[in-house]
Every structure is written in C-alpha cells, then in structure tokens.
Amino acid sequence: xxxxxxxxxxxxxxxxxxxxxxxxxxxxxxxxxxxxxxxxxxxxxxxxxxxxxxxxxxxxxxxxxxxxxxxxxxxxxxxxxxxxxxxxxxxxxxxxxxxxxxxxxxxxxxx
Amino acid sequence: xxxxxxxxxxxxxxxxxxxxxxxxxxxxxxxxxxxxxxxxxxxxxxxxxxxxxxxxxxxxxxxxxxxxxxxxxxxxxxxxxxxxxxxxxxxxxxxxxxxxxxxxxxxxxxxxxx
Numbered sequence: 001x002x003x004x005x006x007x008x009x010x011x012x013x014x015x016x017x018x019x020x021x022x023x024x025x026x027x028x029x030x031x032x033x034x035x036x037x038x039x040x041x042x043x044x045x046x047x048x049x050x051x052x053x054x055x056x057x058x059x060x061x062x063x064x065x066x067x068x069x070x071x072x073x074x075x076x077x078x079x080x081x082x083x084x085x086x087x088x089x090x091x092x093x094x095x096x097x098x099x100x101x102x103x104x105x106x107x108x109x110x111x
Numbered sequence: 112x113x114x115x116x117x118x119x120x121x122x123x124x125x126x127x128x129x130x131x132x133x134x135x136x137x138x139x140x141x142x143x144x145x146x147x148x149x150x151x152x153x154x155x156x157x158x159x160x161x162x163x164x165x166x167x168x169x170x171x172x173x174x175x176x177x178x179x180x181x182x183x184x185x186x187x188x189x190x191x192x193x194x195x196x197x198x199x200x201x202x203x204x205x206x207x208x209x210x211x212x213x214x215x216x217x218x219x220x221x222x223x224x225x
Contacts, residue, residue, distance in 0.1 A: 042200065042215035042216050043200075043215040045214075055210065056212075098204075098211055099157065099160075100213065102155050104152070
C-alpha cells in the first residue's frame with residue numbers, strides 16, 4: 001500500500017505565475033488535508049476535503065488559493081498569481097478515519 | 112485561542128545520551144495528543160498518540176507522557192542515535208466542526224552528534 005504521494009516535490013515559479021500542487025491519498029482514504037509550513041514554523045492547517053466536497057477551508061486565504069478533490073484523480077491545491085510570501089512547504093495528509101498520514105511535501109519557491 | 116508551544120526550540124546532544132522535549136498546550140476541546148518525527152525534507156510521521164485518560168505511551172526508545180490537568184506533555188528519547196536527528200512535533204487534536212482538527216507546535220529541532 002503506497003503512502004501519500006505528492007508531486008512535484010519541488011516547484012519554482014516566478015511572481016504572477018500559477019502553482020498547481022497534487023496529492024494522491026493512500027488507497028482507501030477519502031479524506032484529504034492540506035497544510036502549509038513556513039521556515040522555522042509549525043504546520044498550519046489550510047483546507048480539509050472529502051471526495052468532491054470542501055469540508056473546512058477556514059485556513060486557506062480567500063484570494064488566489066483554491067483546492068479540489070475530484071471524484072477521480074488526485075487532490076489539487078492551486079495558487080494563482082503567486083507572490084514571494086507563498087514560498088513554503090505544502091504538505092498533504094490523508095485519512096480514512098482519525099489518523100492522518102502525511103506525504104513528503106512540495107517545496108514551492110517563488111522567485 | 113488554541114495553541115501548542117514546544118521547548119526547547121533546538122537541542123544538541125551526544126550520541127547515546129537521553130533527552131526530554133516539552134510541550135504545553137491550550138486546546139479545547141481536547142481529543143488526543145500525538146508526537147510526530149519530521150526528518151528534513153519529509154513529511155511528519157506519528158510516533159505516539161495519547162488520549163485524555165492515558166498518561167504514558169512508549170514506542171521503542173521513545174516515551175511520551177501526558178498530564179491532562181496541567182496540559183503538558185513530554186517526549187523522552189533514550190540512548191539517542193544519529194538517526195534521531197530530526198524535528199519533533201507535538202500535535203493536539205481538537206474536535207471541532209464535526210471532525211478532529213490538528214493543531215501543531217513549531218517543533219523541537221534535535222541534532223545528535225557522534
């Protein structure tokens with residue numbers, strides 16, 4: 001059973017471009033969570049999704065950020081018109097019940 | 112405001128020595144507390160989980176304690192190894208909005224030197 005997979009592992013974007021981060025949950029998991037980790041800081045919750053539904057997006061900025069978890073395919077975290085402050089590690093976790101399992105993260109660098 | 116605070120921020124110890132990491136939390140309602148290990152460039156991996164009624168849990172050389180009255184937890188690492196070098200994150204789970212939401216501490220960065 002493969003773990004949570006994220007790609008790309010590293011992503012470099014120029015200011016104003018779009019960033020798309022993908023997360024494939026563990027097999028059988030229908031819950032996906034996205035977190036952001038800034039340097040020297042703890043992980044911060046962004047959004048919680050179940051298949052085709054956003055359950056809680058209270059940690060996600062209202063503008064430029066969006067997330068989806070379609071019926072088929074991976075979950076996508078999309079950041080439009082990236083700015084330097086978006087540079088961070090973005091982690092995805094999945095669960096079937098309570099325990100969340102984390103992916104290796106995507107490190108986004110905005111030049 | 113729900114918060115999890117960890118100390119020390121960073122720690123250097125020699126291989127073979129023991130160490131203890133601290134976690135204080137103000138989270139309500141409380142569901143459980145986990146300690147995670149995060150290696151550089153990787154996602155967090157769960158080491159232990161404790162509910163309100165548990166006050167100690169071991170996983171090999173890792174032993175976690177929980178005092179729900181004072182809202183404090185510790186992670187004790189025995190006979191440290193070079194591979195223990197990582198960030199150790201205290202995470203408190205709070206049931207809110209119909210699911211268990213995780214609140215993360217900033218972590219303690221542990222370096223084990225030969």
